[in-house]
Amino acid sequence: MKKMFINGEWVEATSGDTREIINPYNQAVIATVSEGDKQDAKNAIAAAREAFDNKEWAAIPAAERGKVVHEIARLIERDREELAELESLDTGKTVEESRGDMDDIAGVFRYFAEMADKDGGEIIESPIPNSTSRVVHEPVGVCGQITPWNYPLLQASWKLAPALAAGNTLVMKPSEITPLTSIKVFELMEEAGVPAGVVNLVLGPGNSVGAELSVNDDVDLISFTGGIETGKRIMQAASSNVKNLALELGGKNPNIVFADADFETAVDQAMNAVFFHAGQICSAGTRLLVEESIHDDFVEALVNRVKTIKLGSGFDESTQMGPLISGDHLNKVINYVENGKQEGATVAVGGRRPEDPELQNGFFYLPTVLTDCTTDMGVVQDEGFGPVITVEKFTTEEEAVRLANDSIYGLSGGVFTNDIAKAERCVAKMRMGTVWINDVNLYFPQAPWGGYKQSGIGRELGKTGLEEYQETKHIFRNLKPEPVNWF
Numbered sequence: 001m002k003k004m005f006i007n008g009e010w011v012e013a014t015s016g017d018t019r020e021i022i023n024p025y026n027q028a029v030i031a032t033v034s035e036g037d038k039q040d041a042k043n044a045i046a047a048a049r050e051a052f053d054n055k056e057w058a059a060i061p062a063a064e065r066g067k068v069v070h071e072i073a074r075l076i077e078r079d080r081e082e083l084a085e086l087e088s089l090d091t092g093k094t095v096e097e098s099r100g101d102m103d104d105i106a107g108v109f110r111y112f113a114e115m116a117d118k119d120g121g122e123i124i125e126s127p128i129p130n131s132t133s134r135v136v137h138e139p140v141g142v143c144g145q146i147t148p149w150n151y152p153l154l155q156a157s158w159k160l161a162p163a164l165a166a167g168n169t170l171v172m173k174p175s176e177i178t179p180l181t182s183i184k185v186f187e188l189m190e191e192a193g194v195p196a197g198v199v200n201l202v203l204g205p206g207n208s209v210g211a212e213l214s215v216n217d218d219v220d221l222i223s224f225t226g227g228i229e230t231g232k233r234i235m236q237a238a239s240s241n242v243k244n245l246a247l248e249l250g251g252k253n254p255n256i257v258f259a260d261a262d263f264e265t266a267v268d269q270a271m272n273a274v275f276f277h278a279g280q281i282c283s284a285g286t287r288l289l290v291e292e293s294i295h296d297d298f299v300e301a302l303v304n305r306v307k308t309i310k311l312g313s314g315f316d317e318s319t320q321m322g323p324l325i326s327g328d329h330l331n332k333v334i335n336y337v338e339n340g341k342q343e344g345a346t347v348a349v350g351g352r353r354p355e356d357p358e359l360q361n362g363f364f365y366l367p368t369v370l371t372d373c374t375t376d377m378g379v380v381q382d383e384g385f386g387p388v389i390t391v392e393k394f395t396t397e398e399e400a401v402r403l404a405n406d407s408i409y410g411l412s413g414g415v416f417t418n419d420i421a422k423a424e425r426c427v428a429k430m431r432m433g434t435v436w437i438n439d440v441n442l443y444f445p446q447a448p449w450g451g452y453k454q455s456g457i458g459r460e461l462g463k464t465g466l467e468e469y470q471e472t473k474h475i476f477r478n479l480k481p482e483p484v485n486w487f
């Protein structure tokens, strides 16, 4: 049985409860893990608080912290194949995708390891005679980190690496249904020499473990990646002690294709945008906006290619798309498409479960293209989080941008055109945290990631990704102290 990591020890849940972890490809039990609750969260928070207050981690030279974070990256690279296979077992995504994730994850640890000792603070020109003024950055304190099931270790790495590099202590709660790679990376952090109490892992449900992390007064910062409704609950709970808050929430991401775009590239990328990991990506380009003059040809080409997507086991090299994460999630996607049909959308391809007998034990749904969609439909506005793309038409540049912005979300968006001036005009007006010109779904450690509007608060990755884990302190020094004699 897999355990939790609290104060440098691998421990079972205080209640003794356990949970079975299921492979979404065939519903086989792949592991049994401890199922923690509020008490375990409290124990972990206490350990992290003590480790922070004792300055075991924050006080060591930043360069030394950087070395430990580099070592974590090295161990991830060493165990890349094991981690990739675990991630695919747990999520159903192809091993090829998981290998790519592991490379990205090692890169994220290396990026923040490099940044650990690069911050020398800032000298401010003081307007007061005989004084100095400077700004320094310090760790925030105890960080609660809550992650989703779609990119379990990737999303964890965006939180773990900067928190450690900046000198914080932390308690992480991964999604209860995909904890395996997080458990493994805590083993690697222990091996890398992170001191006891600095990193703590509590497994278990959101409404107990996650809720405790969000509300507990000993937690100074809560960083959450997941759905909007959970994000709102966490934001409310975090007000208990006015925690620092970082929210990476959902998206319903438009992808605008102009008639002058390279046709084959735009069709190809429209597919990449939405069918990787069966569309279970926050930044999936699930809203396709196509210029009217090429709409019919574009849809025909898209549908023809979508029909060839091969579904199957993530461990089969010929598989292009795996299953959805769970039976519950499959039902949500089924209902989402059925609602779309009732609103007037037409199923151009897909729109049901596959009939292949080999896929019946897995949570598979066919890649789906819905046409005749308009911006007011629920299926266009709501995040379906499945392999479903809706197609809308536009006739002018202004209309394309207006439709793209007509959303409560603002995570990402794309523009395909060979007119670069037009592309730049569009992205300047698009209210999203990331916009791609003639590409989709790219992210890397150097560039910030996060959402406008209800897609979130704050930014992970890049310089801002480290700053989220830092407090800023202004230090003023009087070089000639003497009485002021005001009173």
Ligand SMILES: NC(=O)c1ccc[n+]([C@@H]2O[C@H](COP(=O)([O-])OP(=O)(O)OC[C@H]3O[C@@H](n4cnc5c(N)ncnc54)[C@H](O)[C@@H]3O)[C@@H](O)[C@H]2O)c1
Residues within 6 Å of the ligand: 146, 147, 148, 149, 150, 151, 155, 173, 174, 175, 176, 204, 205, 206, 207, 209, 210, 211, 214, 225, 226, 227, 228, 230, 231, 233, 234, 248, 249, 250, 251, 281, 282, 283, 383, 385, 411, 450, 451, 455, 456
């Ligand atoms: N913006 C991004 O970078 C990004 C990245 C990945 C996923 N996402 C979003 O995540 C969602 C899918 O993930 P999910 O279904 O795991 O999301 P979710 O909100 O259901 O769960 C996310 C995490 O929150 C925990 N949780 C649930 N209820 C909680 C509560 N009351 N208090 C504290 N924690 C609680 C869960 O246990 C899980 O660990 C999608 O909306 C997707 O867009 C966003």
Ligand SMILES: C[N+](C)(C)CC=O
Residues within 6 Å of the ligand: 150, 151, 154, 280, 281, 282, 283, 443
């Ligand atoms: C942030 N990203 C794109 C890695 C995963 C979103 O679900």
